[in-house]
Amino acid sequence: MRGSDEMTVEELLQQNEGKTLDFKRDLSGLDGIIKTVISFANTAGGDILVGVEDDGTVVGLDEDPVSYEETLSRAIQDKIKPPISADISFHTHEGKTLLLLKVPHVRQGPFHIESKGLEEGTFFRYGSTSSRAEPEVIRELERWRDALDYSQEPIPELDREALDLDRAQQLFDERRIDVDDVKYKSLNVLADHGEDLVPTNGGVILFGRDPQARFPDARFRCAAFDGTDKATFRVTKDIEGSLINALTEVPAFVDHVTLGTVVVEEMQNQAVSEYPALGIREALVNAIAHADYARRGTPLSLSVFDDRLEIINPGSLPFGMTIERLRQGESTIRNRALARVFNTLGYMEEWGSGYQRIIKACRDGGYPEPMWEDTGNIIRVTFYPHPRVRAQAESATQSANGERNGGKNGGLADRPSKEQRVEELLQAVREMDKPTAKDLRERTGITERTLDRYISELTADDKIERIGSRRDGYYVVREGS
Numbered sequence: 001m002r003g004s005d006e007m008t009v010e011e012l013l014q015q016n017e018g019k020t021l022d023f024k025r026d027l028s029g030l031d032g033i034i035k036t037v038i039s040f041a042n043t044a045g046g047d048i049l050v051g052v053e054d055d056g057t058v059v060g061l062d063e064d065p066v067s068y069e070e071t072l073s074r075a076i077q078d079k080i081k082p083p084i085s086a087d088i089s090f091h092t093h094e095g096k097t098l099l100l101l102k103v104p105h106v107r108q109g110p111f112h113i114e115s116k117g118l119e120e121g122t123f124f125r126y127g128s129t130s131s132r133a134e135p136e137v138i139r140e141l142e143r144w145r146d147a148l149d150y151s152q153e154p155i156p157e158l159d160r161e162a163l164d165l166d167r168a169q170q171l172f173d174e175r176r177i178d179v180d181d182v183k184y185k186s187l188n189v190l191a192d193h194g195e196d197l198v199p200t201n202g203g204v205i206l207f208g209r210d211p212q213a214r215f216p217d218a219r220f221r222c223a224a225f226d227g228t229d230k231a232t233f234r235v236t237k238d239i240e241g242s243l244i245n246a247l248t249e250v251p252a253f254v255d256h257v258t259l260g261t262v263v264v265e266e267m268q269n270q271a272v273s274e275y276p277a278l279g280i281r282e283a284l285v286n287a288i289a290h291a292d293y294a295r296r297g298t299p300l301s302l303s304v305f306d307d308r309l310e311i312i313n314p315g316s317l318p319f320g321m322t323i324e325r326l327r328q329g330e331s332t333i334r335n336r337a338l339a340r341v342f343n344t345l346g347y348m349e350e351w352g353s354g355y356q357r358i359i360k361a362c363r364d365g366g367y368p369e370p371m372w373e374d375t376g377n378i379i380r381v382t383f384y385p386h387p388r389v390r391a392q393a394e395s396a397t398q399s400a401n402g403e404r405n406g407g408k409n410g411g412l413a414d415r416p417s418k419e420q421r422v423e424e425l426l427q428a429v430r431e432m433d434k435p436t437a438k439d440l441r442e443r444t445g446i447t448e449r450t451l452d453r454y455i456s457e458l459t460a461d462d463k464i465e466r467i468g469s470r471r472d473g474y475y476v477v478r479e480g481s
Helices: 029-044 067-080 114-121 135-145 165-174 182-187 202-206 243-257 278-292 322-326 337-345 354-365 387-404 418-431 437-444 448-460
Strands: 020-026 046-050 087-093 095-102 123-126 129-132 190-193 195-198 222-228 234-240 260-265 268-273 302-305 309-314 371-376 378-383 464-467 474-477
Touching: 020 029, 020 234, 020 337, 029 046, 029 067, 029 129, 067 087, 067 095, 114 135, 123 378, 165 202, 165 337, 182 190, 195 202, 202 243, 202 337, 222 243, 222 378, 222 448, 234 243, 243 278, 243 302, 243 448, 278 302, 278 309, 278 337, 278 354, 278 474, 354 378, 354 474, 418 437, 418 474, 437 448, 437 474, 448 464
Parallel strands: 020 046, 222 302
Antiparallel strands: 046 095, 087 095, 123 129, 190 195, 222 234, 260 268, 302 309, 309 378, 371 378, 464 474
């Protein structure tokens, strides 16, 4: 699908209102149109079709088109600062005249209503809504206008001792990359401030001894839930310290709380994970590299549900970007310091190729394609389970329910409670000699998905531990349990 800036009026009318498209019945709500113009100019540009209801019903202009153009042009010129050069044109659809206002996205903002001032008069596009921009967004618009980058900004009150450069040195040594102060400056980990060499925001986020002291949301909050919503936690884990650690610790969490299965292909057993490991790793790199660390209140997060896995980073797509442009291979780097370090360490390959690599990992592994969402406050990437893993889990659940109910729909009153099943599992680990997950399933009759959930809870409570790999390891009871 092409971006809205390339669509004909007929194609625009087939779309829903969103980040770059808005419908207006007429000019009676002129102030609302001005807010939409400003929000488009500040966010990613966009198209406003006048003569169309919110639901896409075409009603046409009810006055002379020339008067519409004069009114709209005058309002844009008189009310908005800095000036915006929007393009107005007229089109006929099924005998009705429509006005198309194309709003560009340029590095001249923050655009705002002059009479309201910068703080009250700046608007931003959040999904299909134009709302007053938060102070952090206004600051970011100013940095973007001035070609500045938050991750590259120096922190004068800190010195290089705030960075764990020994850990950084180890990472670069493992890849046979020589680093010194000149290299750290080129990577924007350190920056000149007067006669001193001080850490940058990006340097502290990646290599700080205590990055959360300055950036409390520069961490990953991981959680697994029972069901398809957040009503019931299964297990949680906060990953703090350097976000580089998250690139190994978050996948380990996913491996611990999700399912694996074995499928037979061409007479060979092939292990298939519930979610694509390569795709998730790439999404984690992108989330860390593109998060808006100037915002407060929303950490990076990974959530596992029964039917999906979500990775969220704070902030919208960089200014000028849309999901459609992302699909087409366009790229804008929000945090150059983080991107340069990731690229140098081999975590990030060609800039702008992350989306294609995630899609390829899913297609090659037989996984459904993930979904990207930009709400204006967060970016969410949603992965879906491998169909064979999900089918096997559902089959095992149905089989276990059938056995438990004697092949009938009744018998729910005789079903043991969760506490009883967990205690039964713990007792099995005590009594058996180096039991694997398969041994425990056969002993207890607990389904694979439920067993994995109970094992995760017992492990998190330090009651049992796994010795060896996820596939071949066995379980033992911790001392004192």
